[in-house]
Amino acid sequence: MNFYHPPTDDMHFVLTRVLGAHQALQHLPAFAEVDEPLMQQVLIEAGKFVGEVVAPLQRVGDETGASWHEGAVTMPPGFRQAYQAFWQAGWPGLSARTEDGGQGLPGVLEAMLYEMLSGANHGWTMAPGLLHGAYECILHHASDELKTLYLAKIATGEWLATMCLTEPHAGSDLGLATTRAVPIGDGRHALSGTKIFISGGEHDLTDNIVHLVLARLPDAPPGPKGLSLFLVPKFYPDGTRSAVHCERIEEKMGLHGSPTCVMRFDAAASWLVGEPGRGLQAMIVMMNAARLHVALQGIGLLDAAWQKAHAYAQERRQMRAPGRASSSEAADRIAEHPAIARVLDTQRAWVDAGRVLAYQTAIELDRIRHGSPEEQNFAHTWCALVTPIMKSAFTHQAFHGGSDCLQVLGGHGYVREWGIEQIVRDARVTMIYEGTNEIQAIDLLVRKVLSDGGQRLGRVLDRVQSDQPVQRSASHARIATLRAVTRQIVEAAPRDAQLPYRVAEDFLRACALVLMEWAWWRIDAAVDLEQPLAAERWQAPSRALRQWVLPEFQMRTYIIVHQCTAA
Structure with missing residues (x-):
């Protein structure tokens, strides 16, 4: 229970069965030879390294910590050895160009690696977390002399x-x-x-x-x-x-x-x-890369908290769950209690949707680098809008959902022995750095949506809506409502300059819920109902999304409409 277990099976399912990443990426000339077996092998090996080398250092990193003395910083025991093994094995250079010492693989594989690293050991992962952004910044903006001196060293880590x-x-x-x-x-x-x-x-x-x-x-x-x-x-x-x-x-x-x-x-x-x-323009390359990685941190940390809570709930026995026969062998496991099942299934609904959105965004980033002009155009639109949504929504959930997972353990969750209180403490900063979540909401609504009257958002919603069958009337209704409240904000903002800033968080949350529903439609469509065990894995969080997550949409849009009407 004390170690994070990289969920490579679930991640592979999302990557290949839900998103068909191997097929989408093979259309790009740079990845013509990147097939499903290769991607799966990279994922499996990454999971082994994370689980065997990085995860065991989680507790010592927290309890010993980094120390400062006369300007020098000493990292916790084992950290340097793990990092040296990390870069020498080639993990930092997964998506860097081969001519710079990298492996030239799709960025989505790097995204998956950093999700696992964050879940296993957030503190350790902070060290290589900026490498990709620094590499892109130097690659695109530095002089040839600086590239010669520093690019390969950064690319390889x-x-x-x-x-x-x-x-x-x-x-x-x-x-x-x-x-x-x-x-x-x-x-x-x-x-x-x-x-x-x-x-x-x-x-x-x-x-x-x-x-x-x-x-x-x-x-x-x-x-x-x-x-x-x-x-x-x-x-x-x-x-x-x-x-x-x-x-x-x-x-x-x-x-x-x-x-x-x-x-x-x-x-x-x-x-x-x-x-x-033009320093900010050059630095924005690092900041955008960092914001996607922070969203992945939120997903990884929430999954790590869920793993501990789920394992505890399967073992802990208390009073019999309501409605369960006393003869049932597992009737007294707290996992059978509706209140606990609601917490666990809800967090899993967030994690699974987060993976779909994060991996899709990483694929769009690969299209920006290697796709046709038309592919690049839409990919830029998707990344510009979805990145701040993910950064805000999934870091918020990492902390608050992680706290809910701690609650599952009761008093045991509050003490260090079980490790979940560290996850909650570590997760809190993700809502702050690389642009606070309030800044993300303002960036989305004021800079990205209002600046063009909602046209780019409309393109993203067109894509989301076209992916889902007409029969999903509730989903289409939510998309229509989001379009309507966007128009209301656009029309009311000239009368009340503060309005967009007041409702920015509500707007971002409404967008996040629409995207999550799309993500879960993709998951539901990929699940093979003829395999009962596999279907059972995905059905509970799918129900939780509809029962406990999506109802928030009505509240958020009501707040926006009320504010627009008052403007």
Whole structure:
């Protein structure tokens, strides 16, 4: 019960039977040879590594944690050895280009790997979590010289990377950042300032750390348009150490195995990445990749909490479940009690729907990289809208649903021995970093939907609706309602500038529920009812979705309509 078990069978079912990923990806020239057996083999081997190497370090990471002494950070016992085995086995480079030392496989396989890693050991997984985004950022924006020095090291994971955005006075509003970069000749800049909340800013997992830092040039205008992106490593190519210092690590509610650092840059020699004044545009590559990974963290953490609660409920015996005969051998298991079954089935409904949506989004990202212009166009639309929905909805559920899973264990859930209280503590930060969930909701409604009058959202809803048969009248009715409330917001917003900000969370939740219903239609259509055991696995969470999850849609849309009417 103390270890996370990678659910590779369920993941493979969603990937191949529900989404037909192998068929969809083989249409892309880059993945013509990526068939189902290959994808399954990668998934199985990834599951073995996660289950055997990373999962056993979960508790020591929390109880021992990362430690700071005179600017150096020592990671928990076993963390460095596990990470060295991780990158040397090629796992960080699954989707990186082969010419950069990667394996050139679909990004959806990387997404599945990070779901498992997050469920097994969220603290450890924070270290390689930014590698993919850093790789894409350097690949698309750095000079050839920087690519030669750093791209392969990042692609393979031999060196780790950070994303240095936040300052003590500049969090969600990065335009307030004051870190400075002054030209010092030979194409370099002296970088000075302090960044906070830097995951993995200092550690002993790798021999070098590559920092990507937002800063201002001397003549930069105020606000976000004045930010440029710079690269400064812990060690330069000649072996000298940069003037980058870890002043301390934060004492946190959770994620004790991941050092959250305060980093000071003392005129550290750095290189410009991309064009001056376009640092946020370059950094957005990292941020978008990170937001999908945070959604996957939510799915993995919720699944880990469900695994513990389910195992406990199968073993724990109390009073007989109502309506069950006393002669039933399992009648006194708490798993048979309706209140407990509701909790467990509801969380599984979220996890399963989350996998469908996350894997579909990862497939769309693969289409953006390798598809036709038409495929890329829709893929951009899907990812722009669905990513903030997933980040917000599934991190929210990881914490609140994880807390419900803890409740299943009663008092045992509240003590460390069972491990579920760590999952709840670790999950809480996912609602905050990489853009708070409130920011995700505003990004969705204000920046993505209202900016074009809901046209892009309409394209996504067209796709969702066309996938489902007309007989699913309840689903089609919800889609029609979502279209209607979107029009109401569009029409009412000019009369009340604050309206979209008040209802943004309700709107995002309504969108999430429509997408979840689509995901479960895909699952239901793929289940073989002639195999009773397989059908039983999926039927309970499918019922839970309809009984306990989808009714929230009516509440959220009622709130929106009421606010629009009052505007």
